[in-house]
Amino acid sequence: MKRRPLFLISCLCFGFAFFYVPILSLMVFSFNKSRLVTVWGGFSTQWYGKLLHNEQILKAALLSLQIALASATLASILGAMAGIALARFHRFRGRTLLSGLVTAPLIMPEVITGISSLMLFIFMAEWIGWPSGRGFTTVTIAHITFSMTYVAVIVQSRLSSADVAIEEAAMDLGARPWQVLIDITLPVIAPALVSGWLLAFTISLDDVVITSFTTGPGTTTLPILIWSKVRLGVTPDINALATVIICLVAAGVVAAALIMHRAESRRSRDEQMAQAQGASG
Amino acid sequence: MVGRWFDSKGWRDIVISVPFLWLLVFFLVPFVIVVAMSFARRAELSPPIAFLDHWTYLQTGNFARLLDDSLYLRAFLTSLWNAGLATLFCLLIGYPMALGITRVTRSWRNLLLMLVILPFWTSFLLRVYAWMGLLGANSWFNKALTGLVNTILPADRAMSSIPMMNSNFAVVLVMVYSYLPFMILPLYANLEKLDQTLNEAATDLGSRPWQVFKDITLPLSIPGIIAGGLLVFIPASGELVIPSLVGNASDPMIGRVISDEFSSARDWPMASAVAVALLLALVLPIMAYTHFEKRAQERVEGRA
Amino acid sequence: MVAEGHKPFIRIEAVSKHFGGFTAVDGVSLDIMKGEMFALLGGSGCGKTTLLRMLAGFEDPSAGRIFIDGQDMAAIPPYERPVNMMFQSYALFPHMTVEANVGYGLKYESMSKPERMRLVREMLELVQLQDFGARKPHQLSGGQRQRVALARALARQPKLLLLDEPLAALDKKLREHTQFEIMNIQQRTGITFVVVTHDQEEAMTLADRIAVMDKGVIRQVGPPGDIYERPNSRFVAGFIGSINMFDADAVKDGQGVALSVPALGCVIRAADIAASAGDRLSLAVRPEKITISRERPANAVNCVSGAVKDMAYFGKDSLFRVELPSGALVSVSSVNHARGHGTQMPDWGERVWLSFEPSTAIVLKV
Numbered sequence: 001m002k003r004r005p006l007f008l009i010s011c012l013c014f015g016f017a018f019f020y021v022p023i024l025s026l027m028v029f030s031f032n033k034s035r036l037v038t039v040w041g042g043f044s045t046q047w048y049g050k051l052l053h054n055e056q057i058l059k060a061a062l063l064s065l066q067i068a069l070a071s072a073t074l075a076s077i078l079g080a081m082a083g084i085a086l087a088r089f090h091r092f093r094g095r096t097l098l099s100g101l102v103t104a105p106l107i108m109p110e111v112i113t114g115i116s117s118l119m120l121f122i123f124m125a126e127w128i129g130w131p132s133g134r135g136f137t138t139v140t141i142a143h144i145t146f147s148m149t150y151v152a153v154i155v156q157s158r159l160s161s162a163d164v165a166i167e168e169a170a171m172d173l174g175a176r177p178w179q180v181l182i183d184i185t186l187p188v189i190a191p192a193l194v195s196g197w198l199l200a201f202t203i204s205l206d207d208v209v210i211t212s213f214t215t216g217p218g219t220t221t222l223p224i225l226i227w228s229k230v231r232l233g234v235t236p237d238i239n240a241l242a243t244v245i246i247c248l249v250a251a252g253v254v255a256a257a258l259i260m261h262r263a264e265s266r267r268s269r270d271e272q273m274a275q276a277q278g279a280s281g
Numbered sequence: 282m283v284g285r286w287f288d289s290k291g292w293r294d295i296v297i298s299v300p301f302l303w304l305l306v307f308f309l310v311p312f313v314i315v316v317a318m319s320f321a322r323r324a325e326l327s328p329p330i331a332f333l334d335h336w337t338y339l340q341t342g343n344f345a346r347l348l349d350d351s352l353y354l355r356a357f358l359t360s361l362w363n364a365g366l367a368t369l370f371c372l373l374i375g376y377p378m379a380l381g382i383t384r385v386t387r388s389w390r391n392l393l394l395m396l397v398i399l400p401f402w403t404s405f406l407l408r409v410y411a412w413m414g415l416l417g418a419n420s421w422f423n424k425a426l427t428g429l430v431n432t433i434l435p436a437d438r439a440m441s442s443i444p445m446m447n448s449n450f451a452v453v454l455v456m457v458y459s460y461l462p463f464m465i466l467p468l469y470a471n472l473e474k475l476d477q478t479l480n481e482a483a484t485d486l487g488s489r490p491w492q493v494f495k496d497i498t499l500p501l502s503i504p505g506i507i508a509g510g511l512l513v514f515i516p517a518s519g520e521l522v523i524p525s526l527v528g529n530a531s532d533p534m535i536g537r538v539i540s541d542e543f544s545s546a547r548d549w550p551m552a553s554a555v556a557v558a559l560l561l562a563l564v565l566p567i568m569a570y571t572h573f574e575k576r577a578q579e580r581v582e583g584r585a
Numbered sequence: 586m587v588a589e590g591h592k593p594f595i596r597i598e599a600v601s602k603h604f605g606g607f608t609a610v611d612g613v614s615l616d617i618m619k620g621e622m623f624a625l626l627g628g629s630g631c632g633k634t635t636l637l638r639m640l641a642g643f644e645d646p647s648a649g650r651i652f653i654d655g656q657d658m659a660a661i662p663p664y665e666r667p668v669n670m671m672f673q674s675y676a677l678f679p680h681m682t683v684e685a686n687v688g689y690g691l692k693y694e695s696m697s698k699p700e701r702m703r704l705v706r707e708m709l710e711l712v713q714l715q716d717f718g719a720r721k722p723h724q725l726s727g728g729q730r731q732r733v734a735l736a737r738a739l740a741r742q743p744k745l746l747l748l749d750e751p752l753a754a755l756d757k758k759l760r761e762h763t764q765f766e767i768m769n770i771q772q773r774t775g776i777t778f779v780v781v782t783h784d785q786e787e788a789m790t791l792a793d794r795i796a797v798m799d800k801g802v803i804r805q806v807g808p809p810g811d812i813y814e815r816p817n818s819r820f821v822a823g824f825i826g827s828i829n830m831f832d833a834d835a836v837k838d839g840q841g842v843a844l845s846v847p848a849l850g851c852v853i854r855a856a857d858i859a860a861s862a863g864d865r866l867s868l869a870v871r872p873e874k875i876t877i878s879r880e881r882p883a884n885a886v887n888c889v890s891g892a893v894k895d896m897a898y899f900g901k902d903s904l905f906r907v908e909l910p911s912g913a914l915v916s917v918s919s920v921n922h923a924r925g926h927g928t929q930m931p932d933w934g935e936r937v938w939l940s941f942e943p944s945t946a947i948v949l950k951v
Contacts, residue, residue, distance in 0.1 A: 008381035012393065015378040018458065019400055022411035025422070029414060038419040082300035092297055101304040104312075107511075107567060109519025111536045112556045115543055116311035123314060145307040148300065178292035206404050209521050223406055230406070230526060234414045242407040249403045257395055481643055482676035484663045486690035487741060496689070500680045 023246060030239035037234045047240035057225065057241065064205055064222040067136065071143035072201035076193055078144065079151025079200070083192075084185065086152065087159035088167075102156075105149045114213030117142045121214065134216030142214040143204040150203065151196035158192035159185070191260075198256065202249070318553035319343055343554035353538065353555060357562070360535040363449055363524075364517035367456035368464075371513045372506060374457065375464035379505075380498070382465075383472045394469070401462040409526050412455045416527060418442040451527040452534070456517050463516075464509040471505025472498070504573055511570050515563055535559055594619035594777055595640070595745060600649030601801075602635050609635040611801035612649070617779065622771050624780045624792035628824075632801040633781045637747050640779065641670045654744055669743040673750040675734035677722040683709070683733050684718035690741040708736040711770060728759045735767070739774065748780045752787055764790050785825050789813070797821050819949050822869045829915050830869045833948075837862040844868055844948065848913035849889050855946035867949040872918040874945035877905055878938050879931060885940035891915065893935050903930065907939060915939060 030048075034041025051057065085092070086099055105113060121131055121138050131137055166188075170180045208223045215224060222245075229238055283291075320340050347353045382393045400408060415422035423442050431439045445451050475498065483493040521536035528534065533541070535555065542552035593616035602610040610632040617623045625633040638644045639651060642663030651658045658666060669690065677686050688705040696704075709715045712732035722730055731751070738746055751767060752760045768791060771778050782788050788795050789809040796806045797820075805812055805821045816822035819830065833844040835858060842860060844853040846868055853868060860866055882888065891909040898921075905917045917939060919930075931937045 005381065005384050008377050008384055011374075011377035012381040015374055015461075016393075016396055018374070019396065019461070022415055022458070023400070023403075023408070026407075026411040026414055036419075037414055038417060038421070078300045078303055081296045082304075085297045085300065089293060089297060094301065098297075098301050098304070101301075101308055105308055107515050107563070109516065109536060109556075109559060109563075111519055111521050111539050112315065112560065115539065115552060115556065116315045117307070119314050119318065119549070120307065120311035141307060145304065148303070152300070176288045178288065181292065181296075202402055206406070208406055223404070226406055226410070227522075230410050230413065234410070234417065238410065239414070242404070242410060245407060246403045250399060253399055253402045254395070261391070476674070476676065478672050478674055478676040479678060481641075481663075482670070482672055482737075483678070483689065484643075485641055485668075485670045486737065487664045487693055488689075489664055489693075492693060496692075497678060 060225040068204040075148040079148035082152035083155025110209040135219035147200035371464040379468035460513040463512040467508040596652040624788040626788040627798035667744040669738040670747040835864040869947040888940040
């Protein structure tokens, strides 16, 4: 009596059309010969050629990558520490406050995070003379604060589902607590750290609102540059830039997913082999 | 000596205190500044604020202005209305999608989840931008939609294009588009965990498919609906980018008001007061969520 | 018990079920009578649950037909079948009270609310849970949940009740008690029960008739006594209870056909050997049918000797493993009649005699 859920399948088709038609349309019009983005004027790759020679965009992209690399790496370290502290240390002063501080940035509207960070930097400059101006450092700090909480949540949930007994076993076998952290806990949370780092990296690469408040003159990230351009309207060179970015990100995500899927299926195959050998041996 | 200290508890103190201090300095302190600032007043200084003489912090003038000036109240209502509509449509579109993903074979399931997550990783700004190209009066999408609408409308009232750009309709549409994955993913996580034998049991007891959905699936997925709803509603209500790009400037949302008070009007105290009010408005649904979470947790533990 | 010559109430006709390349049920035909308590017994993956799910309507047979009370079930969806099921996990609705769970099956029936409430109360009384109507499933013990599941499945007064491993989730003590409760309820309601189980003891106590399944095929159908005492194959003999099994050859001597059993090192007489000399057979003897003694028993027909290798004391009986000169091990179980174990019992390494009656020897085709 199994029937195909036709209604659900048509909802899925509609939903995915909704997801992808705008993006595909944007990509198609990036190959438009005409300057008018809405009228098809023939096929051309001229906008991609112009993109390659646009110093401003290349510089902004490079800066964004630098900020994303720095903030994702530091956010992963800080986030992992916070995640470990919350998942493994059950009693320390301020535990409730820390767990609140880890979740609060996730639900804080970005505008408020942006404004409050900016005020902090201004007041700090007044009181202790640092940071002297706003730019790379302040943007990176704001990104770290925001994205480390994502890493912390991912690491914490990974650790809570992992068995504490293996850490106790390592200690029983003579490892000091910090050696257990390095030999056992870190390998256990490694997959969570990878996905946390990737998430922090994309969040930083993508951020407009917080960056727009914490950046200063001369520090223009790619999203800020795009933001200032798209406010003026739709242009074919932005379409070309968007196509490049979307394709790069999509390729990265698909590759990461494939690698993870491979590893998982290899693991389950190994487990099956071991089972079969155990049964016959 | 240092080694002994490090072995016994030093490493632990470091693991706890480094991220703790970071969040205290860069998240809690700024937050406290915003709250304190909301009780200050604007001044022609640098930074452009002043507290009342003798450091009387409780100057509530900003909050009084929130209620007096209809601009703020209207912005609040617009925000809540738009965010609420976006949440509702995300639910209406996302629920059947999430349910559909749980009903296909495993390999299809992975592919479809991937397709849901993919837009979530690609640039938010560019996804909003993609809609700017579709909503404009001359776009193929607008023309196609106009043609469709004109088949229903009488000939004398036919439209040349639908004015979608720079409207609340556009804001809601693009918010639904941007936040749909946030609705689908928690709903999927919830629906996927539901015990399929409960559906079979209900079918066995004489319920038709839609009755099974109404009696079993829907009530059991309420935690997922709430989680997804909050994940959409909270960022949507404070949204700044979408209304700036496709919204109606004369009917701003609250995020825009905060940003404008801060940057254009340079009234930091007022911006802070609006921000605090927005946070208070969001605390209620979050508390409802944690309440539900706890109850769901208790139910699970009770069963185990 | 089943009266012969009755029209079958449930008729399963050459039913098969394939999942992709895997055959879960392979051409099963089975008749079940009205009011019968029938058990499908088999290990995991033998197809018993698939067969049950086809009766409930959750799976469609790939081939063959199922009739319930004369009606072909092919086009009838699960929600319209006169069949209800008690799930292995009980599948109680966690968001509904016990009362709502039990009454759920009546929700879309055309009946008045007081009538429905009366039926629900009746069912709760039947399973002795009348005071628990307002509770939610997570506030119940395992045994209570099991009874709610039973009451819920019975509330619609089905023609056929399916029970999927009804006792698997209960602990040992509760299991025995519940077994009798289920039998009692079956007798009081007169509903036909089909029980799926992997537990042979459960099948033996509960069922009027048992079907032993293996790899999608029914190996033997019959009352518990038949299955235990007269298994028709090595598989059934080995699956039900423990048994000693030896290779044997049919030989002809002065008194008729007997068995030459190399492992026992002698010729064995059995009651009914349907074979001619030279056939390869198997000899199977249950441990409790073998008598163990220190002295060679007088006028024993089948008798061998060996040394006690292991022994285990279980309270009501003891199990010996006796090693024969051929190296074969024979399990013997002996009831401990007298108090004070150890005095009259053989000891480790001691030489003992084993004997059994020809009527207890089971002869099977290889």
